[in-house]
Amino acid sequence: MSKQFQFKLVLLGESAVGKSSLVLRFVKDQFDDYRESTIGAAFLTQTVTLEDQTTVKFEIWDTAGQERYKSLAPMYYRNANCAVVVYDITQSTSLEKAKSWIRELQRQADPNIVIALCGNKLDLAARRQVSEEEAKKYAEEEGLMWGETSAKTGEGVSDIFTSIAKKLPLTAPPSARGGARAGPARTGVDLNKQAVAGQGQGEQCNC
Amino acid sequence: MDEEYDVVVLGTGLTECILSGLLSVEGKKVLHMDRNDYYGGDSASLNLTQLYRKFRPDQAVPQDLGRDRDYAVDLIPKFIIASGELTRILVHTDVTRYLEFKQIAGSFVYRDGKISKVPSTEMEAVKSPLMGLFEKRRAKKFFEFLQGWKDEDPATHQGIDLDKDTMATVYEKFGLEPGTQDFIGHAMALYLDDDYKKKPARPTYERIILYTSSMARYGKSPYIYPLYGLGELPQAFARLSAIYGGTYMLDKPIDEIVTDADGKFVGVRSGNETVKAKQVVGDPSYFGAGKSADGGKVRVIEEGKVVRAICFLKHPIPGTDDSDSAQIIIPQNQVGRRNDIYIACVSSTHNVCAKDVYVAIVSTIVETDKPEQELAPGLQLLGPIHDKFVSVSSIYTPTSSGESDNIFITRSYDATSHFETVVEDVQNVWKRMNGKDLVLKKRDVNVEA
Numbered sequence: 001m002s003k004q005f006q007f008k009l010v011l012l013g014e015s016a017v018g019k020s021s022l023v024l025r026f027v028k029d030q031f032d033d034y035r036e037s038t039i040g041a042a043f044l045t046q047t048v049t050l051e052d053q054t055t056v057k058f059e060i061w062d063t064a065g066q067e068r069y070k071s072l073a074p075m076y077y078r079n080a081n082c083a084v085v086v087y088d089i090t091q092s093t094s095l096e097k098a099k100s101w102i103r104e105l106q107r108q109a110d111p112n113i114v115i116a117l118c119g120n121k122l123d124l125a126a127r128r129q130v131s132e133e134e135a136k137k138y139a140e141e142e143g144l145m146w147g148e149t150s151a152k153t154g155e156g157v158s159d160i161f162t163s164i165a166k167k168l169p170l171t172a173p174p175s176a177r178g179g180a181r182a183g184p185a186r187t188g189v190d191l192n193k194q195a196v197a198g199q200g201q202g203e204q205c206n207c
Numbered sequence: 208m209d210e211e212y213d214v215v216v217l218g219t220g221l222t223e224c225i226l227s228g229l230l231s232v233e234g235k236k237v238l239h240m241d242r243n244d245y246y247g248g249d250s251a252s253l254n255l256t257q258l259y260r261k262f263r264p265d266q267a268v269p270q271d272l273g274r275d276r277d278y279a280v281d282l283i284p285k286f287i288i289a290s291g292e293l294t295r296i297l298v299h300t301d302v303t304r305y306l307e308f309k310q311i312a313g314s315f316v317y318r319d320g321k322i323s324k325v326p327s328t329e330m331e332a333v334k335s336p337l338m339g340l341f342e343k344r345r346a347k348k349f350f351e352f353l354q355g356w357k358d359e360d361p362a363t364h365q366g367i368d369l370d371k372d373t374m375a376t377v378y379e380k381f382g383l384e385p386g387t388q389d390f391i392g393h394a395m396a397l398y399l400d401d402d403y404k405k406k407p408a409r410p411t412y413e414r415i416i417l418y419t420s421s422m423a424r425y426g427k428s429p430y431i432y433p434l435y436g437l438g439e440l441p442q443a444f445a446r447l448s449a450i451y452g453g454t455y456m457l458d459k460p461i462d463e464i465v466t467d468a469d470g471k472f473v474g475v476r477s478g479n480e481t482v483k484a485k486q487v488v489g490d491p492s493y494f495g496a497g498k499s500a501d502g503g504k505v506r507v508i509e510e511g512k513v514v515r516a517i518c519f520l521k522h523p524i525p526g527t528d529d530s531d532s533a534q535i536i537i538p539q540n541q542v543g544r545r546n547d548i549y550i551a552c553v554s555s556t557h558n559v560c561a562k563d564v565y566v567a568i569v570s571t572i573v574e575t576d577k578p579e580q581e582l583a584p585g586l587q588l589l590g591p592i593h594d595k596f597v598s599v600s601s602i603y604t605p606t607s608s609g610e611s612d613n614i615f616i617t618r619s620y621d622a623t624s625h626f627e628t629v630v631e632d633v634q635n636v637w638k639r640m641n642g643k644d645l646v647l648k649k650r651d652v653n654v655e656a
Contacts, residue, residue, distance in 0.1 A: 064449035071455035073246050073442035075305060078435060108276075188307045188434065189425050191298050 002053040007168055008079055009058045012105070013086035014097040015068050018120040021151035022086060023060055026161055031152050048158075048165040056165035058082075067101075074108065082114040082164050089119040089148065092129040095138075102142060114167050115144045118160055122150035212238045212454075214640075215475050215482060217461055217489030220248035221437075221626070222617040224444035225633045226488055228300060229645065231451035238482060239448060240475070244458035245438075246445060248490055249600070249620055252279035252436030252559065258517075262596045269594075272519065273561025279436030280517060280559065283620045284551035284568035285629075286311050286430035286534060289421035292630040294431075299647040302443040309557055311430035312530035314422075316394035317537040318386060322526045322588065325394045325536075342384055349381040349391075353415055369409040377408045385540070391415065393538040397624055399547050399572065400539060417627075430534065430625070436559045461493055464614065470504065472613040486640055488615045491603035496619075506616060507603040513570055513622045514578035516586065518595040520565040524552055525590050531556040531565075534624060537584055546572040548585040549624055564593075572622050573599060608639050615640050 011019040024030050027046045047057045061080070066072045085101050087094040098117060105115060117139045119130060132148065139146035145163055149156035213235040216227045224246075227239045245251055253261065255268045255275045268275065287293050287308070297303050315322045318337060326332035332346055357363045367377060378388050392398050396414035403411055421429030433439045449455055463476040464487065474483040494506040523529045535550040542548065552567040553559050560566050569585035578599050586592065605616035618632050637645040 064446060065452075066446070066449045066455050068454070069456040069459075071457040073445060075435075075439055075442040075446065188309045189431055191294055191303050191308060191431075 002055060003170070004055045004057065005168070005170055006057040006059060007081035008061065009082045009084065009164070010061045010076060010080040011063060011084050011086065012067065012098075012101040014088070014091075014094045015065070017086045017088040017091070017094050018151050019084075019086050020062055022084070022118070022120055022149060022157060023062060025151045025154055025157045027060070029154065031154075033152075046161070048162055050162075050165060054170060056168065056170070058161065058165075077105065077109045080109055080113055081168060082116070083109065084116050084118050084160070084164070085144075086118045086120050087130065087135075088121050089130045089135075090121055090124050090127040095119075095130050095135060099138070102144065112169070114164055115142075116160055116164055117144045117146045119146075119148040120151060122148045122155055123152045210238075210482070212236045212482065212484040213486065214238075215240065215484040215487045215489075217241070217475065217487065217493040218248045218617075219243075219246045219441050219445060219457070220490050220617070220620070221250040221441045221444070222629050222632055222636075223248070223488060223490060224441035224448070225296065225630075226617075226636060227453055228302070228444040228447035228451075229633075229637065230640075231448040231453040232300070232648075234451075237448060237453040238456070238484065239445065239453055240456045240459045240461060240477070242458070242460055242493075246457070247282075247438040247441045248492070250281075250283055250437060250441060252281050252438030254278045254280075258596065262598065272564065272594075277555075277561045278559065279438055280566055281437045281553075281568065282515075282517075283437070284515065284549060284570050285437065285620070285623070286432055286551065286625055288417060288429050288625040288627065289424040289431050290417055290429075291421065291625060291627050293626040296630065296633075296647060297443075300444070300447055302447050305443040305446055306439055307434045308431045309434060309532075310425050311428045311432050311532045311534060311553075313527055313533045314394065314428040314430070315527060315533055315535045316390045317535060317541055317584075317588070318390065319541075322535055325390060337390055338384075338387055342387055345382050346387055349377075349383060350419075352381070353412060354419075356412065367408070369412055370407050372408055373405055374408045374411045375404040377411075378404070389538040389540055393547050394536045395419070397536075399622060400545055428534065432532065432553060432557055434558045436553075436557070464494065466612065466614075470612050486613045486615060488617065488636060488640065490617050491605070491619055494605075494614070494616050496603045497601065505606060506614065507605055509601045510604050511602050512573035512578070512599050513602060514573050514582060514597065514599045515568055515570040516579070516582050516595050516597045518567045518569065518586070518589055519560070519593040520552075520567055520589055520591070521563060521593050522590055523554070523565055524550070524567060524588065526588070527552075535585075535588065536624075537588075542584045544571070544581070545574055546622070548582065549622070550585050550588065551624065570622060609636075610639055 013019050023044055027044045044060045047055050049055050083105055085098045087098040119135055136146050147156055147160040149160060214230055214237050216223050216239040219241040227237055231237050255278045258280050259266055259268045314325045316325050323337050326335040333343055338346055352365055355363045395418045396411045418429050459477050461475055461477055465473045465476055465481055467473050472487050474481045491507040496507045527533045532553045537548040539545055539547050548571040550567055550569050552565055554565045555562045567589055569582045571581055579597050602619045602621055604618050609615035615636050617636055621628055634645050
């Protein structure tokens with residue numbers, strides 16, 4: 001019997017490094033050259049199947065632009081099992097921003113969070129400002145996963161998500177704190193379900 | 208900040224965040240700002256560092272309370288009533304996907320020196336120590352009457368007109384004792400004082416039905432509560448707003464509400480930047496609350512004050528069957544007051560504090576010039592208090608509807624135990640801003656990219 005896991009993955013990184021494009025490529029295998037800032041997207045899911053038939057479902061949280069003025073809510077980091085911190089290889093300042101997001105994650109998020117540093121826009125390697133060595137060295141020092149991607153061509157995209165899936169602790173099911181809010185692992189009361197049934201139950205109240 | 212917006216929202220309290228979310232979904236271009244570096248304004252939940260910064264800025268955070276990040280201490284004591292309007296908005300906007308809820312374990316009422324569970328079913332009423340044998344029979348008849356009421360069927364009315372007869376008349380008809388009236392009016396209809404008795408019975412009837420249907424929904428109490436504290440609610444609605452294009456700026460001082468020669472809203476100034484918009488919405492603190500008018504327009508007035516004591520306990524509240532959470536109501540008549548005293552307690556079960564810590568907030572409407580002493584009957588029920596933070600907050604209300612100057616001000620959070628008046632304010636402000644009633648549309652659950 002194949003095992004199924006669900007994890008919350010958050011995206012971080014400076015505006016316009018291609019966070020949403022990366023997810024769009026991963027989830028729908030699409031790319032849009034003139035993509036506007038994130039509107040209306042924010043809760044995508046994609047499933048990765050590993051070699052042993054284990055399936056890992058990612059519940060992906062996009063920043064919805066709330067990173068722009070440093071106004072991401074604590075809710076965003078809460079219960080995140082993994083984070084993809086994106087920088088643009090053609091903008092060295094974006095790596096500095098990525099480093100500050102990583103420090104923020106180390107401060108705010110669960111200590112066991114799996115973090116991947118991702119250099120995007122590999123298709124623009126001719127204009128590269130961040131060398132592979134520099135980013136890789138930093139990632140090793142901080143104990144992060146690292147990879148380069150092009151959301152435009154698709155290069156490296158599925159690799160980075162698959163590596164994350166492999167690195168997540170799959171031996172134990174996500175704990176109650178595990179970000180499976182939308183999935184069957186929810187432990188609290190379900191408002192949606194009860195909203196339908198509630199009416200009828202109210203009728204039965206015999207007080 | 209050089210763009211022009213449809214609406215600028217000031218303050219990220221729950222009222223403002225619900226409005227911001229709904230306005231963004233409606234297609235409005237929204238800029239949402241807050242002077243604090245955290246979400247939630249007066250309805251935030253704070254970690255220990257933030258709590259100390261707010262109440263005891265000159266003191267270091269003590270080490271004996273556990274990890275800072277485990278805390279989310281609510282500033283206002285409210286729960287979500289399960290069958291209420293807030294639940295409906297949460298479900299309709301689908302922000303439930305960002306939240307997880309737990310039940311509040313019990314609802315209690317104080318009478319004659321001790322606390323008892325509020326009976327919410329016939330079974331519980333029959334076992335309740337709150338009433339004697341004959342009173343139980345009378346109460347049973349009363350509840351059967353309420354439950355059986357059908358507007359269109361006069362046979363269910365038993366000669367009572369809910370829109371004309373006062374609640375006092377209804378109590379009298381069923382011969383209910385004053386003590387029973389206390390728990391029905393205060394612990395079930397959740398009135399803060401006794402004024403309701405002189406008014407037509409319908410609102411009381413509706414409140415009791417809201418209570419009993421909420422109770423029936425999950426079983427233990429009529430209340431639910433979001434894990435990680437009430438501060439999650441504004442954050443969830445802020446996210447809804449952001450997803451629909453809302454722009455968020457925290458930690459942004461607001462220096463001036465800029466108006467034209469006719470007093471109409473033009474924009475908001477922060478430092479030397481001014482952002483223009485058609486309308487502004489915000490909480491009273493952005494419109495002169497607590498400051499002298501100094502020649503400017505008086506936009507908000509104080510309606511009253513609430514005193515709140517946030518207490519850390521190392522044990523559950525005595526007499527609540529070791530409940531991990533509870534509401535306790537002390538009806539005003541029981542302690543010779545005009546207004547009830549409320550206790551709201553949550554604990555680590557709700558991920559708002561370290562293990563084995565309980566956070567109880569005792570609150571009431573201020574009646575004297577010694578507000579902290581007014582809380583004594585509530586504080587006495589808690590057992591040993593590890594630490595407490597007492598504050599007195601003014602309740603502000605806007606002086607004008609905003610329709611003439613495009614300045615729409617929300618109300619402060621009142622002393623009621625749940626969020627229904629917050630939703631009423633949202634609906635009210637929405638109507639003032641848009642000239643029509645708020646109609647909730649079911650959000651497309653699969654809105655992806």
